[in-house]
Amino acid sequence: MSTATPATRFLDKAGIGYELYEYDYGGGDGPIGLQAAEAIGWTPERVFKTLMLEVDGKPACAVIPSDRSLSMKKVAAALKAKSAKMMDPAKAERLTGFHTGGISPFGQKKRVPVVFDVTVTEVEAPVVMNGGKRGLMICLEPEPGIAALAASVAEVSVL
Template identity: 60%
Template sequence: MSKATPATRALQQAKTPFETVEYDYDPGGERVGLQAADAIGADPAKVLKTLMVEVDDKPACVVIPSDQTLSMKKVAAAFGGKSAAMMPPAKAERLTGFHTGGISPFGQKKRVQTAFEISAIGDHLVHINGGRRGLMLYLNADAAVTAAGAKTYPLTAD
């Protein structure tokens, strides 16, 4: 199977260096980010999960460490809204062009505002979904924020 996805093409176009890491995706598994971290032998804090949300009914994308939980209150504040909720999976798939379990912040079909958890960013390497179930991208965290056109905020529950 080809490793090229809209996410990898977007990173190549942005001249952002990355490596691909494949793993056996478990479609029945819960907590996809933790499953991926375990499968590739990586620290769950350095394996970032991509979540699609709605802030005041407008779509947005958030990226947080797989071992943390999203705070909807902080998400709403980050995007200047009053309320935030998880986007239904079918809507997230239509909007991004990716299947759940494979959503990437890079190369989405419709570009939306994106935010990364501030504690996950710095001059170190992270894994982020590559736009296909079972495909992770290994790249510099700061470069990932730049390539996604994102900002950084506190987004996780304390």
């Protein structure tokens, strides 16, 4: 499997160090983030999933732990919007240039506002998130990635 993706190229260009983990992406039943955590042997609270949204009708991205759910009310508030809803998967793929199950917050075709759940600063670092391809995960310190995306950090998830 080639490990060069728009996400890894984004991190390389930004000078951010990372490690890659590959696993057999099955797609199958259950949440993809939890499958990835199990496959690479990491605890779910340190494996983050990327969710594409529409806030007040505009695209945005939320990055939350794989064992949590996104609060639409909290993410709308964090992005100073009135409403939020999940983006249609086909639209998310067109917008990001990634396939669902492989969407990374890094290297998306179109830059959109990004918010990381506050837990990213509370769990043991490094953390893991999608590397821009199904079955490819990026392990990195969260702060440089957050800074490179000019992302915000807020409480946007619930158990």
